[in-house]
Amino acid sequence: MSQIQLITFDLDDTLWAVKPALIRAEQEQNDWLKQHRPGTVEHHTHESLFEFKKSVWKRHPELAHHISKMREQSLYELQIAVGYTPEDARIGAKEAFEVFLHFRHKVELYENALRVLELLHPHYTLGAITNGNADVYKTDAAEYFDFAILAEEVGASKPAPIAFEEALKRSGFRAHQAAHIGDHWEHDVLGARNAGFHAIWLNASNVGWPHDSEPPLTIQSLDELPNLVASLGEF
Incomplete structure (x- = not known):
């Protein structure tokens, strides 16, 4: 019997490709702004909008691990910059963000x-640990997850150990009984290792291990995961 009792998953680019959803969500958000807060984004190119967001990130380092609040702050400041009142900008930021999050x-x-x-x-026991603001319970994978942890809930992003430690608290298992699977070599692999988890790298592109530490357990497809996790009890 495998010693592993808990498996945690990264979400974006591990269970789904995130880019298509983000592109659509951003477009729907901007369409809402054009309709309900005209003048806010029409004069921006994709590049200038990104530069504006970066300026907000620099001014609000306290929101570095609160991706949803950071987006709302950017939406608020976009409206303030073109003359909307603080009250209208707050309402607009909240409603535009809700549109973004839906898509x-x-x-x-x-x-x-x-x-x-x-x-x-x-x-x-299956859990989700993500640096993004995706709620796995709003996806088709909802029924399979026992808990989910967002970086913005614990105030730190992977590879910081706090989200992994929170997963152990919620599940009741110890680190050596846990495996984490993710696509990001630093956030997922090094983060899991630092927390004492077994780390499994989803390396679909078969790129070389970019760190000077020992390469992790690696799979190219999620189909390989059940047998690999089961084999951990044999080590």
């Missing part, structure tokens, strides 16, 4: 993701 969750899971989650769920 941000219109993700299409990888073809094998639901199949793998269905296989794992009867045998392991």
Whole structure:
């Protein structure tokens, strides 16, 4: 029997490709602004809008791990910059962000993701740990997850250990009983290792390990995950 009792998953680019959802969500958000807060974004190019966002990030380092609040702050300042009142800008930022978040969750899971989650769920506690603001319970994978942790909830992003530690608290397991799977070599692999988890790298592109530490357990497809996790009990 495998010693692993808990499996945690990164979400974006691990269970689904995030870029299509983000592009659509951003477009829907901007369309809402054009209709309800005219003048806010029409004069911006994609590049200038990104530069504006970066300026907001620099002015608000306290929001570095609060991605939703950071986006709302950017939306607020975009409106203030063109003359909307603080009250209108606050209302507009909240409503535009709600539009963004709705479409941000219109993700299409990888073809094998639901199949793998269905296989794992009867045998392991499954959790989500994400630096983004995706709510796994608003996706087709909802029924398979026992808990989910967002960086903005714990005030720190992976590879900081706090989210992994929170996963252990919620599940009741110890670090050596846990495995984390993710696509990002630093956030997911080094983060999991630093927290004492077994780290599994989803390296779909088969790129070389970019760190000077020992390469992690690696899979190119989620289909490989059930057998790999089961084999950890044999080490």
